[in-house]
Amino acid sequence: MNTRFGRSASPGRLAAIVVTLLLLLSPFLWLLQMSFKSNDQILQFPPPLVFTPTLQNYASLWHSAFSASFVNSLLSASFSTALALLLGVPAAYALSRRTGRGKHALGFAILATRMAPPIAFTIPFFLFYRWIGLLDTITGLVLVYTSFNLPLVIWMMQPFFDTVPISLEEAALVDGARTRTVFTKIVLPMVTPGIAATAILCFLYAWNDFFFALILTRTNARTAPVAVVNFMNYEGWEWGKIAAGGSLVMAPVLIFSLAVRRYLVSGLTAGAVKG
Amino acid sequence: MTEGGIDAERRSFIAFALTPSLIVLFAVAMLPALYLVVTSLTPFQLTTPGSSTDFTAPLRNYQLLPGDPRFVNSLLVQAKLSFWGVLFQVLLGMLLALLLNTQSRFVEFARTFFLVPMVLPPIVVAVIWKLIYTPDISPLYYAAQLLHFTMPALTSSVDFALTAIIIADTWEWLPFTFLMVLAALQTIPDEYSEAALVDGAGRFQIFWYVTLPFITPILVIAGMFRLIDSVKAFPLIFLLTGGGPGTVTEVTNYYAYLLAFDTNEIGYSSAVTVVMLLLVAGISLGLVWMGRRREAMA
Numbered sequence: 001m002n003t004r005f006g007r008s009a010s011p012g013r014l015a016a017i018v019v020t021l022l023l024l025l026s027p028f029l030w031l032l033q034m035s036f037k038s039n040d041q042i043l044q045f046p047p048p049l050v051f052t053p054t055l056q057n058y059a060s061l062w063h064s065a066f067s068a069s070f071v072n073s074l075l076s077a078s079f080s081t082a083l084a085l086l087l088g089v090p091a092a093y094a095l096s097r098r099t100g101r102g103k104h105a106l107g108f109a110i111l112a113t114r115m116a117p118p119i120a121f122t123i124p125f126f127l128f129y130r131w132i133g134l135l136d137t138i139t140g141l142v143l144v145y146t147s148f149n150l151p152l153v154i155w156m157m158q159p160f161f162d163t164v165p166i167s168l169e170e171a172a173l174v175d176g177a178r179t180r181t182v183f184t185k186i187v188l189p190m191v192t193p194g195i196a197a198t199a200i201l202c203f204l205y206a207w208n209d210f211f212f213a214l215i216l217t218r219t220n221a222r223t224a225p226v227a228v229v230n231f232m233n234y235e236g237w238e239w240g241k242i243a244a245g246g247s248l249v250m251a252p253v254l255i256f257s258l259a260v261r262r263y264l265v266s267g268l269t270a271g272a273v274k275g
Numbered sequence: 276m277t278e279g280g281i282d283a284e285r286r287s288f289i290a291f292a293l294t295p296s297l298i299v300l301f302a303v304a305m306l307p308a309l310y311l312v313v314t315s316l317t318p319f320q321l322t323t324p325g326s327s328t329d330f331t332a333p334l335r336n337y338q339l340l341p342g343d344p345r346f347v348n349s350l351l352v353q354a355k356l357s358f359w360g361v362l363f364q365v366l367l368g369m370l371l372a373l374l375l376n377t378q379s380r381f382v383e384f385a386r387t388f389f390l391v392p393m394v395l396p397p398i399v400v401a402v403i404w405k406l407i408y409t410p411d412i413s414p415l416y417y418a419a420q421l422l423h424f425t426m427p428a429l430t431s432s433v434d435f436a437l438t439a440i441i442i443a444d445t446w447e448w449l450p451f452t453f454l455m456v457l458a459a460l461q462t463i464p465d466e467y468s469e470a471a472l473v474d475g476a477g478r479f480q481i482f483w484y485v486t487l488p489f490i491t492p493i494l495v496i497a498g499m500f501r502l503i504d505s506v507k508a509f510p511l512i513f514l515l516t517g518g519g520p521g522t523v524t525e526v527t528n529y530y531a532y533l534l535a536f537d538t539n540e541i542g543y544s545s546a547v548t549v550v551m552l553l554l555v556a557g558i559s560l561g562l563v564w565m566g567r568r569r570e571a572m573a
Contacts, residue, residue, distance in 0.1 A: 013374070020371065024449075094288075094290075119548055120311055126536075150303075215536060232405075
């Protein structure tokens, strides 16, 4: 009797999976190979499948204004991640240790920030920033990204705190330790993997943003995703450079995603599935 | 320290840990929404001083909306984009999940790579499809040329521009429905399909009578989430078509963006956005309601 009906991997099914994967990833691979081609090779017909790869697209990007925008992206994503963790991790702990209404209010906030189209926040943020002079600054971007990552931090960290047995804390409390000490010395070290995974997801969300950066920055604080689009508008159709820019923007995302692939699922579907 | 002392100290720590986040969440979720509604009651234009506090005709913007052909058209475009996008994402995501619902170390490893389109920065997804849709450099057009078939221009054609966006959007978000359906499939106990197998059911019958009823709630929920998110499709439209040709791909989100940041009509744009927010909130409430009902049934 075949007890694993439909669940065993037959050779035919494996072949189908490989073909589907290649087909699905082909647009992505096309961008990648183009970034290693010279402009002549890109326009050649039929496209050469075997070619001598060149790093000239990446080199010329590095010596242009693109590198500054890359640094802007790094700065705004890193600082906003740090801030969101600083605020959100203690809050997640507090929520995990108390019962009652706070959780519903939080659920609503997560829903609101996740569901609402970014334009709904952009108009008020734009007017407010224009008024206090935060337009086109890294600080302005850090504030926006922090506020949108905060619900994610709380959402992601709460289950991690739930797994820390409360009896451990009680033992320390009875011995006379203060809650602050128990939190920093006992609880936090136990959830370090969770903090690492959450940090990476926050970084990715901030890094991936296009809409806020497009509207809230001009030149000084322009981030890498906006800079890639600017090539298209101002540097003509230098496809090799555009492809290389796109590849550079996605590189950190792919590396980090691989690093946290265990936690990726709950982070990507935050709010969509329980637990 | 006494029992009560510990409790009080603990409570104050928890309050101290929670307050800053609650303040930020309130400031971010509520204040902008209020400000948006207030602005939508004014004829605010950045170039007209005093227009931001002009409440003489508060409902003027909302009265203009039904007679604005571009607004009405944008709702229609959004409906088409959402309907076809969500339909394809749910169907293809389900097929993909069925294909990959198998126990093998290799397949478990390969699953991660199926998530690539969804984790890529949305603007990179737009760049990727820009390359695919640009005739001079696209593999699609090379292939068509080899087969002596004339491929029409996709993103600049009235007939195909929206389809081109739907294809790119489906590619980007297929992994989301795939992930959710796969998670649901893995909770189905093997005994069910085994029992059906003993009773002589075929593969398709097992899918139709055992698997499908089991995953239908997840299909609906995944579809609703994609429906809500489909309102946000911005980078693809921004980079591939710019809302054109004409207004063929101009969704409400994009129209609101153009109004506010291209033509300076901030007050009117806010009104458009408020209407959009209400629609999204309606769908979200439906989703919450369905989630509750599902919990009650389980």
